[in-house]
Amino acid sequence: MSRPAKAVINLDALQHNYQLAKSLANQERRNGKVLAVVKADAYGHGAVACAQALADQADGFAVACIEEALELRSIGIRQSILLLEGFFEASELVEISRHKLDIVVQSPEQLLMLEQNPLPAPVRIWLKMDSGMYRVGLLPEEFRSAWLRMETLPWVSDIVMMTHLACADEPENGYTRHQLEVFEQHTLGLPGERSIANSAGLVDYSQARADWNRPGLLLYGASPFETLHPIEQKLQPVMALQSAIISIKDIPAGSPVGYGSTWVSQRPTRQGVVAIGYADGYPRHAANGTPVMVNGRRVPVIGRVSMDMLTIDLTDVPEARPGDSVVLWGKGLPAAEIARHARTIPYQLFCNLNRVPVEYVQSPVMVKA
Numbered sequence: 001m002s003r004p005a006k007a008v009i010n011l012d013a014l015q016h017n018y019q020l021a022k023s024l025a026n027q028e029r030r031n032g033k034v035l036a037v038v039k040a041d042a043y044g045h046g047a048v049a050c051a052q053a054l055a056d057q058a059d060g061f062a063v064a065c066i067e068e069a070l071e072l073r074s075i076g077i078r079q080s081i082l083l084l085e086g087f088f089e090a091s092e093l094v095e096i097s098r099h100k101l102d103i104v105v106q107s108p109e110q111l112l113m114l115e116q117n118p119l120p121a122p123v124r125i126w127l128k129m130d131s132g133m134y135r136v137g138l139l140p141e142e143f144r145s146a147w148l149r150m151e152t153l154p155w156v157s158d159i160v161m162m163t164h165l166a167c168a169d170e171p172e173n174g175y176t177r178h179q180l181e182v183f184e185q186h187t188l189g190l191p192g193e194r195s196i197a198n199s200a201g202l203v204d205y206s207q208a209r210a211d212w213n214r215p216g217l218l219l220y221g222a223s224p225f226e227t228l229h230p231i232e233q234k235l236q237p238v239m240a241l242q243s244a245i246i247s248i249k250d251i252p253a254g255s256p257v258g259y260g261s262t263w264v265s266q267r268p269t270r271q272g273v274v275a276i277g278y279a280d281g282y283p284r285h286a287a288n289g290t291p292v293m294v295n296g297r298r299v300p301v302i303g304r305v306s307m308d309m310l311t312i313d314l315t316d317v318p319e320a321r322p323g324d325s326v327v328l329w330g331k332g333l334p335a336a337e338i339a340r341h342a343r344t345i346p347y348q349l350f351c352n353l354n355r356v357p358v359e360y361v362q363s364p365v366m367v368k369a
Contacts, residue, residue: 002357003275004242004243004244004246004275004325005241005242005243005275005276005280005355005356005357006241006242006243006356006357006358006359007239007240007241007242007353007356007357007358007359008239008240008242008330008358008359008360008361009045009046009049009050009238009239009358009359009360009361010236010237010238010239010240010361010362011049011050011053011238011360011361011362012236012361012362012363013221013236013237013238014045014050014053014054014219014220014221014238015053015054015057016236017218017219017220017221017235017236017238018034018036018054018057018058018219019057020218020234020235021034021202021213021215021218021219022034022057024202024203024209024213025197025202025209025213027206027209028206028209029209029211031211032209032210032211032213033059033060033211033212033213034058034059034212034213034214034215035058035059035060035061035062035080035082035195035212035213035214035215036050036051036054036058036060036061036062036215036219037061037062037063037084037214037215037216037219038050038051038061038062038063038068038072039062039063039064039068039084039216040064040351041351042220043216043217043220043347043350043351044239044281044350044351044352044353045220045238045239045350046358046360047063047068047071047072048071048072048075049360050219051072051075051077052075052077053362055076055077055079058079059079059080059212060079060080060081060082060102060212061077061079061080061081061082062081062082062084062214062216063081063082063083063084064083064084064085065083065085065088066083066087066092066095066096066101069081069083069099069101070095070099073099080102080124081101081102082101082102082103082104082126083096083101083102083103083104084104085104085106085136086103086104086105086106086107086110087103087110087113089113090113090116090117093113093114093117093119094117094119094120096119096123097119097120097121097122097123097155098120098121100121100123101123102123102124102125102126102160103123103124103125103126104125104126104127104128104162105125105126105127105128105146105150106128106130106136106137106138107136107138108138108142108146111138111146111149111150114150114153114156115149115153118154118155119155121155122154122155122156122157123155123156123157124156124157124158124159124160125150125156125158125159125160126159126160126161126162126195127143127146127147127150127159127160127161127162128162128163128164129143129161129162129163129182129183129186129187130163131163131164131179131180131182131183131186132166132175132178132179132182133163133164133165133166133179135164137163137164140182140185140186141186143161143186143187144186144190147159147161147190158192158193159192160192160193160194160195160211160212161183161187161190161192161193161194161195162194162195162196162212163179163183163195163196164198165179165196165197165198165200165201165205165208166179168197168198168200168201168204168205168208168224169199169200169224169225169226170225170226171204171225171227171229176201176205176208180196180205180207180208183196193210193211193212194210194211194212195210195211195212195213195214196208196209196210196213197209197210197213197214197215198214198215198216198224199215199216199217199218199219199224200224200225201213202215202218203218203224203225203229203231216347217346217347218231218235219238220237220238220239220346220350221235221236221237221238221239221334221335222235222237222334222335222336222346222350223235223334223336223346225336226340232334232336236331237329237330237331237334237335239329239330239335239350239353240327240329240330240331241276241281241282241327241328241329241330241353241356242325242326242327242328242330243274243275243276243325243326243328244274244275244322244323244324244325244326245272245273245274245294245312245314245320245321245322245323245324245326246273246274246275246309246322247272247273247322248270248271248272248273248314248320248321248322249270249271250268250269250270250271251265251268251269251271252265252268253265253266253267253268253269255269257271257302257303257311258302258303258304258306258311259303259304259306260304262288262303262304263288263302263303265302267315268315269302269313269315270313270314270315270317270318270320271302271311271312271313271314272294272299272311272312272313272314272320273309273310273311273312274292274309274310274311274312274326274328275308275309276308276309276310276326276328276356277305277306277307277308277309277310278305278306278307279307279308279354279355280308280353280354280355280356281349281352281353281354281355281356282305282310282328283305283338283339283342283344283348283349283352284304284305285305285342285343285344286301286305286310286338286341286342287301287341287342287343288300288301288302288303289301289341290338290341290342291333291337291338291341292312292326292327292328292333293326293327293332293333294312294314294317294320294324294325294326295317295319295320295324295325296332297316297317298333299312299313299314299316299317300312300313312326329349335349335350
C-alpha cells in the first residue's frame with residue numbers, strides 16, 4: 001500500500017468558480033471578460049489540467065512568463081494568454097509574436113525594447129500603471145506619454161490599460177479607492193480596454209470591474225480576504241488535501257506531544273498520527289488547535305507539525321481507526337481557515353504543495369496525474 005497523502009483536484013469546482021467570476025464581472029457591464037490566472041502551475045493545482053478544464057469557458061489565461069505560456073500553447077490552448085511580467089529580454093519578442101501572446105509592459109526599459117525591435121506580427125500590449133502599489137508599473141505621470149509612444153508602433157495591435165490593487169483584500173482599507181481614482185485620472189480620455197480587478201477587487205469593488213478581470217485565488221475556491229467574507233459561501237474548493245491515520249494510542253494526562261513538547265495533554269487523550277507533514281506542503285507553523293476532519297468531524301492538531309507526520313486529538317471521535325481518511329483542507333474545511341491558523345495565506349498553502357500525488361476528478365471520470 002502506498003503512502004495515503006494526496007491532493008484531489010475537482011475540475012467541476014474550478015468551472016463553477018470561473019462562472020461565479022464571470023457573473024461578478026458582468027454585474028457592471030454586459031461583456032466583462034475574465035482571464036483565468038494559471039501562473040505558478042495554477043497555484044499548485046496543475047496548469048495543464050486546469051487550462052484544459054476551462055478551455056471552452058475562459059475568455060483568456062494569464063501566466064507569469066513565456067515558458068508557462070508555451071506550455072499552454074503546446075496543449076492546444078488558443079485563447080489569449082497574457083504574460084503578467086511581460087518579457088525579460090528583447091530576444092523573447094519574436095517568439096511572443098509568433099505564438100500570439102499578449103504582454104504586459106511595466107517599465108521604461110521594456111517600452112524601449114519594444115520600440116527598438118519590430119515584430120513580424122502585431123501583439124496586444126497591456127500597459128501597466130503603478131497606481132500606488134509601488135512594485136512594478138509605470139508611474140502615473142509617465143503613463144500617458146508611454147501610451148502615446150506605443151500607439152504609434154505598427155507592431156502593436158491594441159493597448160489595454162491595467163493596474164494592480166495592493167489592499168483590495170482588506171475591505172476596511174481606503175487605499176483601494178485611492179488607487180482607483182489615480183488610475184481613472186491618468187487614463188481619462190485614452191481609448192482602449194481597461195483591466196483592474198484581481199480576485200478581491202472583483203468581489204468587493206464595482207469600480208474595479210472593467211473590460212478584463214484577473215481572478216486567481218478565487219478560481220481555486222479560496223477567499224482572498226484575510227477575514228471571513230460572504231463570498232466563501234459561494235465558492236467551491238478545488239483542492240482537497242487528504243491523508244489517513246497511521247497510528248492511534250491512548251496517552252495519560254500530562255503527556256508532552258511532538259518536537260519541543262509544545263502541547264501537553266490535559267486529560268487522558270486518544271492521540272492519532274496522520275501521514276502528512278511540512279515536506280508535503282502542510283504548514284509547519286499550523287498552531288495547536290488547527291482543525292482537520294476525520295469521518296466528517298473536526299479534530300485539532302496537537303504538537304508541532306513534523307516533516308512527514310502530524311498528530312491530532314481523537315478523544316472525541318472514539319470510532320476513528322487507523323486507515324481512516326483525514327482531510328487537511330477541502331470541502332467543509334476551507335484553505336483560508338487553515339491559513340489563518342498558520343498565520344499565512346491560502347496562496348502559499350497551494351503553491352507549497354509538494355511530494356503528494358495528484359488526482360483530478362471531473363464528472364464522470366477521475367484521472368491520476
